[in-house]
Amino acid sequence: MKKILILFLPLIIMGVTISCSSAQIKNPHIQREWMLISYEGFTKEQLIKNKAGINLTAEKKKVRSVAERLWDVIKCFLLRNLKAMEK
Numbered sequence: 001m002k003k004i005l006i007l008f009l010p011l012i013i014m015g016v017t018i019s020c021s022s023a024q025i026k027n028p029h030i031q032r033e034w035m036l037i038s039y040e041g042f043t044k045e046q047l048i049k050n051k052a053g054i055n056l057t058a059e060k061k062k063v064r065s066v067a068e069r070l071w072d073v074i075k076c077f078l079l080r081n082l083k084a085m086e087k
Contacts, residue, residue: 006081010074014067032057 036052037044046052 003085007078010077014071014074 032055034054034056036047036054039047039052042052
């Protein structure tokens with residue numbers, strides 16, 4: 001019974017953690033891309049022709065979620081306990 005509990009408890013915790021993860025809500029009304037129509041040394045036609053613009057959208061970085069980090073901890077815990085059970 002103890003072995004079953006050791007194996008399934010981390011899975012239950014991970015399931016609860018994943019289902020409760022928060023998601024950022026992006027505001028669709030914020031303009032993050034702007035077209036340049038005036039810039040020193042260039043004409044409006046040149047800027048429009050070359051589609052010159054500024055993109056203020058944040059660069060997406062790979063951020064590990066709490067669930068991913070928790071899953072790593074659970075895997076280490078399970079491996080340690082399984083090795084201990086084999087001895």
